[in-house]
Amino acid sequence: MEIPSNLPQKLKAAMAPSSTGVNTNQNDPLMHPLEAISQGIQGATQGEYRAPRQSHMGSSNEGPADIIAKVSGSVQGGKREDDGPYFTNNEGIPFPDPAHSKNIGGIPVASDVWLFQKQQTFNRSKNLERMVHPCGSGAFGFFETTKDVSGLTKAHFLGTVGEKTPAFVRFSTVTVGREYPDEARNPRGMAIKLYTMEGNYDIVGLNFVGPDVIRSQARNPKNFLPDYDALFDLLANTPEGNHAGLMFFSDHGTPVGWRNNHGYGCHTFKWVNAEGKFVYIKYHFIAKGGQKQFTQEQATQMCGEDPDYSKRDLWEAIEAGENIEWTAMVQVMEPQDADPEKLGFDPFDVTKVWPRKQFPMQEFGRLVLNKNPENFHRDVEQAAFSPGSMVPGVEDSPDPLLQFRMFFYRDAQYHRIGVNLHQIPVNCPFMTKSFAPLNFDGQMRVDANHAGNKQYAPNSFAHKFRPDVAEAPYQVSDNVMSRKSHYYHEGKKSEYDQPRELWTRVFTEEQRKNTIKNTGNMLKFVGYPEIQKKYLAQIHNIGPDLAQGVYDMLPKPEFQFSEVEKLSQDAHVWYKEKKFQPSTNNKLQGYPTQGHHDLTPAVTVSSSHHILATMLIPTRSHTTIWLWPTGLFPRRIIYYLRAKHITTTLLQKHNITLIPITLSDNALVALDGYEARPANSSLPVMRVKNDDGTETWIRESISIMEYLEEVFTQDGAGSDGVSSVDMRGTSLHQRACTHDIQSLLSDAIIWSTVAMIHSNPATTFWSGLTKADMSPATAADAQKKFDALLSKLESWVERDVVVRKTKSLSGAGADVTFADIALMAQVEYMHEMYGLDWVAEHGMLRLWWERAKGEEWVVKREALLEADRTGEWGCVLDA
Numbered sequence: 086m087e088i089p090s091n092l093p094q095k096l097k098a099a100m101a102p103s104s105t106g107v108n109t110n111q112n113d114p115l116m117h118p119l120e121a122i123s124q125g126i127q128g129a130t131q132g133e134y135r136a137p138r139q140s141h142m143g144s145s146n147e148g149p150a151d152i153i154a155k156v157s158g159s160v161q162g163g164k165r166e167d168d169g170p171y172f173t174n175n176e177g178i179p180f181p182d183p184a185h186s187k188n189i190g191g192i193p194v195a196s197d198v199w200l201f202q203k204q205q206t207f208n209r210s211k212n213l214e215r216m217v218h219p220c221g222s223g224a225f226g227f228f229e230t231t232k233d234v235s236g237l238t239k240a241h242f243l244g245t246v247g248e249k250t251p252a253f254v255r256f257s258t259v260t261v262g263r264e265y266p267d268e269a270r271n272p273r274g275m276a277i278k279l280y281t282m283e284g285n286y287d288i289v290g291l292n293f294v295g296p297d298v299i300r301s302q303a304r305n306p307k308n309f310l311p312d313y314d315a316l317f318d319l320l321a322n323t324p325e326g327n328h329a330g331l332m333f334f335s336d337h338g339t340p341v342g343w344r345n346n347h348g349y350g351c352h353t354f355k356w357v358n359a360e361g362k363f364v365y366i367k368y369h370f371i372a373k374g375g376q377k378q379f380t381q382e383q384a385t386q387m388c389g390e391d392p393d394y395s396k397r398d399l400w401e402a403i404e405a406g407e408n409i410e411w412t413a414m415v416q417v418m419e420p421q422d423a424d425p426e427k428l429g430f431d432p433f434d435v436t437k438v439w440p441r442k443q444f445p446m447q448e449f450g451r452l453v454l455n456k457n458p459e460n461f462h463r464d465v466e467q468a469a470f471s472p473g474s475m476v477p478g479v480e481d482s483p484d485p486l487l488q489f490r491m492f493f494y495r496d497a498q499y500h501r502i503g504v505n506l507h508q509i510p511v512n513c514p515f516m517t518k519s520f521a522p523l524n525f526d527g528q529m530r531v532d533a534n535h536a537g538n539k540q541y542a543p544n545s546f547a548h549k550f551r552p553d554v555a556e557a558p559y560q561v562s563d564n565v566m567s568r569k570s571h572y573y574h575e576g577k578k579s580e581y582d583q584p585r586e587l588w589t590r591v592f593t594e595e596q597r598k599n600t601i602k603n604t605g606n607m608l609k610f611v612g613y614p615e616i617q618k619k620y621l622a623q624i625h626n627i628g629p630d631l632a633q634g635v636y637d638m639l640p641k642p643e644f645q646f647s648e649v650e651k652l653s654q655d656a657h658v659w660y661k662e663k664k665f666q667p668s669t670n671n672k673l674q675g676y677p678t679q680g681h682h683d684l685t686p687a688v689t690v691s692s693s694h695h696i697l698a699t700m701l702i703p704t705r706s707h708t709t710i711w712l713w714p715t716g717l718f719p720r721r722i723i724y725y726l727r728a729k730h731i732t733t734t735l736l737q738k739h740n741i742t743l744i745p746i747t748l749s750d751n752a753l754v755a756l757d758g759y760e761a762r763p764a765n766s767s768l769p770v771m772r773v774k775n776d777d778g779t780e781t782w783i784r785e786s787i788s789i790m791e792y793l794e795e796v797f798t799q800d801g802a803g804s805d806g807v808s809s810v811d812m813r814g815t816s817l818h819q820r821a822c823t824h825d826i827q828s829l830l831s832d833a834i835i836w837s838t839v840a841m842i843h844s845n846p847a848t849t850f851w852s853g854l855t856k857a858d859m860s861p862a863t864a865a866d867a868q869k870k871f872d873a874l875l876s877k878l879e880s881w882v883e884r885d886v887v888v889r890k891t892k893s894l895s896g897a898g899a900d901v902t903f904a905d906i907a908l909m910a911q912v913e914y915m916h917e918m919y920g921l922d923w924v925a926e927h928g929m930l931r932l933w934w935e936r937a938k939g940e941e942w943v944v945k946r947e948a949l950l951e952a953d954r955t956g957e958w959g960c961v962l963d964a
Contacts, residue, residue: 148532149513156464156510157225157280158456159251160821161881174202212466213501218274220265221257222343222396223465224403226454227817228252228279228413234449237364237417238356240478242281243449249817251280253511254454255468256343256395259291260302266388267395268379270338270603271302272329275348275370276470277452280516287474288368289494290350313610321619324657325436325574327584327627334604335596337376339384342398344409344454345377352472352487353433355480355675356417357557363677365418365432365482367439369446370411381603403457413450416441420559420677425573430583433484433673434572437583468511469498477554483561483675485571505530521549548779559675571671576661581626588628601631605638614643619659622652706740708796710771710789711762713746713753714952714961717914718786719769723949723961724906725790728942729808731797732963739796745956751850756956787827790903810899812906819898826878826894826904833874834911837923839867845919872926879929886933892940894933901942909934909943917946 154160172180180199187197195201227249228242235244242250257274258265265271277288301319305312320330332338340346350368357363379387387394402409416439418432425431432439458464473481473491481487498506504527506512514520523542525535539546562571574580592600604624611617617639625632629650636646712719726736736743744759746768755762763770763782771789773781783789790812797807814820842852843864849855885891892900894908912934915923924930937943944961951960 149508149510150515153280153510153513153515156456156459157251157253159280159516159817160825174199175206212462214263215501216497218255218257218259218276219263220261220267221255221274221465222399222461223253223255223458223468224399224409224454225456225458226252226254226409226452228277228450228452230450231413232447232449234356234415235358237358237366238478239359240281240286240356240476241283242279242286242476243478247816251516251817252452252454253278253280253464253468254452255465255470256346256399261304266392267342268339268384268387268392270333270381270384270607272333272338273340273343273346275343275346276468277348277370278468278470278511280514281476282516282518283476284517285474285512285514286476286479287470287472288350289470289472289490290348290368290370311610313607314612314616317608317611317620318613318616321616321623322660324580324623324626324659325434325572327581327623328436328438328587331584331587331600331624331627334607335592335600336378336380336603338603339379339381341377341379342395344399344402345372345374347371347376348411351435352484352490353418353482354475354487355482355557355559357478357480361557363420363480363557363559365420365423365675367416367444369414369416370452371414373410373412380599381606399454400457403455409454411452412448413452414446415449416444416446418444420675423675425672429579431573431673433482433675434574435484435486437574463509464511467502467506467509469495469502469506469509471495471498480556483559483673485673503528508532545779547781558678560678562672562674563670568665569671570665570667571673572667573672576658576663576666578626578657580657584627588631597631601634602638605635608635609639617642618644618649618652619656621646621649622656625649625653626656706773706775708739708741708771708773709744709760710741710769711744711746711755711766713748713768714949715914715917715946716746716753716768717910718767719746720914720944720949721786721906721910722769722789722793723944724910724942725793725812725903726962727944728812728901728906729793729797730806731793732806733958734963735797735807736958736962741793741796743958745952745958747953759956787903787907790906812899812902814895814902815898819893819895819902822881822895823902823904825881827907829874829878829881830904830907830911833871833878836867836871836874837915840864840871841919841921843867847919875924875927875930879927882933883929886929892937901940905937906942909937913938913943913946 172183174180186193186200188194193200229250230243230246230248233246242248255274255276255278257276258267258269258271259274260271261269272291275290277290279286279288301312301315303312303315304310305315320326348370353365353367355363356366391397399409418439422428423432428443430437430440471491471494472487473495475481481491502509504524507514507522508529508531521536521538523535523538525540542548588597608617608620611620621632621636624635632649632653633646636642636649710722712722714720714723744762745756746753746762747756753762753768762768763772767784769784769786769789771783771792773783773792783792794812814823841864842848842854843859844861846856846859882894885896886894889897891897892905893902894904895902908930912923915921922931924934948961948964952958
């Protein structure tokens with residue numbers, strides 16, 4: 086291949102052929118990385134390995150979990166940037182020129198696929214606008230649990246004080262359109278997505294509590310102007326909307342940016358603890374700097390000067406290094422107290438608030454935003470939220486609007502983005518310990534889809550369900566299907582109690598004056614006097630002074646204020662059909678059922694950062710693990726068992742059998758008297774056999790350690806001498822570091838193996854290569870990549886290993902993690918089997934190894950050889 090001399094240097098380097106005739110550069114865009122690896126290793130590597138990933142191609146070869154883990158700041162990694170050597174179309178075909186289209190006599194032709202694809206993509210570049218909350222922006226950060234609430238909820242992310250959970254928050258105005266000024270009068274949305282280890286948890290709230298009035302705030306379909314008639318007509322005919330209406334017309338409707346707002350979860354939820362007992366709760370997120378609001382005049386000025394003020398203010402504050410923070414507060418109500426007749430208000434009515442004197446707010450966490458999105462369309466515009474996304478420990482309540490929103494929010498996002506929206510990075514549950522959905526196919530499905538699972542359930546091949554996370558049952562007020570309302574306040578003058586309290590006791594004198602002025606300035610645009618009169622009648626029940634003040638602002642009212650006073654007397658029953666009004670027994674209620682805690686068995690699941698399917702451990706099963714004691718990956722299991730203080734007695738107690746494998750005549754076979762090694766399996770390998778005859782096979786050492794960690798955690802960490810320390814890491818930071826190090830070591834082992842099989846004739850008996858196949862150039866190239874990876878690892882761990890002198894490569898927390906086990910096993914194995922010093926050229930890693938090799942979990946070679954020879958595990962586990 087002749088390379089043109091006028092090409093850029095980077096492009097010439099990328100197109101240059103390998104000196105060996107084999108492309109061994111996995112970052113070369115001219116060869117797929119899997120092809121390069123298969124040529125280098127000849128498809129004959131033993132044990133486990135992970136296919137290396139590229140970082141180029143605009144992240145098209147990174148999965149959504151990889152991207153969001155980096156974008157959210159949960160793991161280290163640069164921004165997704167273009168490092169391709171030349172531009173292409175969507176199919177990767179080189180792009181000739183952007184300014185000169187293919188033509189005949191200067192006339193563009195339809196065969197110019199680059200020109201047409203560019204325009205076709207442009208024509209389709211916008212998603213459907215959200216029906217609600219179309220205008221907004223967002224940021225990433227974390228939620229930190231600050232108080233112990235484990236007695237109230239089994240939610241994993243709330244189980245440990247200091248636990249940090251990655252978060253994304255989208256702020257928005259609620260109605261009108263995507264290009265509407267940020268500071269115009271409007272409710273504000275605050276949608277929170279928490280990436281927990283048991284899935285994504287969405288809290289979809291507002292900056293004040295109230296019902297949706299979306300249609301009434303839409304533009305007039307005739308002339309596309311703001312429809313004041315519709316807005317006030319709806320409020321005039323819904324007495325339950327008065328609390329929200331009062332907040333809307335006050336200065337709460339024009340807050341100063343996104344970050345000076347309190348946020349509210351709106352609905353009532355259940356927190357369920359490990360015993361299956363529940364309480365009802367309401368969320369509050371209190372801005373650390375307090376609330377700040379514009380007056381109407383200030384907001385109007387800002388709309389003209391900077392229509393994007395809220396978005397700009399949040400972005401620039403984070404770019405300047407500020408941490409934007411809210412204190413997470415919760416109100417708690419015992420289920421037996423959740424009776425409107427006892428309380429005087431309906432706790433499940435979204436238009437009502439819980440009095441703070443009666444149900445004080447208690448801190449349980451903090452929400453911090455500290456990282457801006459990388460790309461607005463990908464990270465913000467395509468973010469999808471649903472109140473139905475609740476993790477175990479958080480459940481729904483009898484709140485009717487919550488029940489409805491749990492369905493239609495997700496359905497709206499399916500319509501807007503598609504059913505596979507979880508493949509978009511910002512929506513990807515990248516922190517979850519298991520991701521194995523039984524929802525298949527659909528447009529643009531690009532992941533493993535059903536991943537070999539049967540497309541129906543139940544089936545005879547896999548049964549990995551979690552009955553322990555079934556919702557805690559509750560008893561409702563009746564079992565009659567009808568259209569009867571169950572809202573306690575419907576048709577009663579008690580609808581006005583809380584708005585009256587807000588107006589007379591909560592608002593300051595200045596807030597009351599501004600509310601009157603703001604309301605009057607909008608009511609004057611209503612074209613129907615009857616609507617004006619009815620709305621004034623509603624707010625007259627809140628405060629006669631409020632109604633009088635607004636009435637006095639109307640330029641030329643066509644009715645007397647006395648008509649308002651008279652009309653207000655029955656405003657609470659307007660459009661409340663008697664046939665459907667609640668009777669005494671019709672109320673929203675959710676009492677615990679008798680013995681409900683027996684129906685929801687408690688299962689304690691330890692924390693994990695790994696994006697790994699962690700199965701529910703069967704209560705009656707027999708587990709068999711085939712191990713070659715002196716092998717590389719099997720010794721990881723032995724190191725783990727030793728570090729966890731798991732003895733042979735404990736293995737027997739849990740029905741776990743270790744089968745010793747030995748090397749005989751260049752073949753790995755089970756010792757005499759033991760079950761044979763499974764055919765065509767690498768080592769280690771594990772089988773879980775249930776009493777019903779079903780089997781599950783696990784073939785990766787890290788996955789086996791994950792399984793065992795769950796087994797002994799479920800049984801009760803700390804019992805029988807088992808270490809209670811989570812060896813995946815005891816903090817979010819340590820778990821993230823552990824995961825990063827394991828991934829890097831997987832790549833390093835591959836390149837180390839490539840270098841060795843092309844340079845060491847002793848490997849030919851298992852590599853499949855002949856001496857003629859071995860390539861010194863390939864070995865040198867692989868060694869260079871291996872050294873680069875270990876140098877990168879040194880840069881990651883330098884601060885912890887050298888400065889802080891932590892025992893673990895993963896930093897402070899657990900003294901030994903899966904990352905430590907993986908590196909120690911590799912170094913020890915290479916030294917024992919081939920006399921190679923795996924970290925010879927990497928001083929910091931060698932420093933760590935010199936310190937760690939004396940730890941008791943590092944089983945000596947003599948003990949491993951003894952187990953290899955005799956099949957007795959006591960010498961490595963019980964010593």
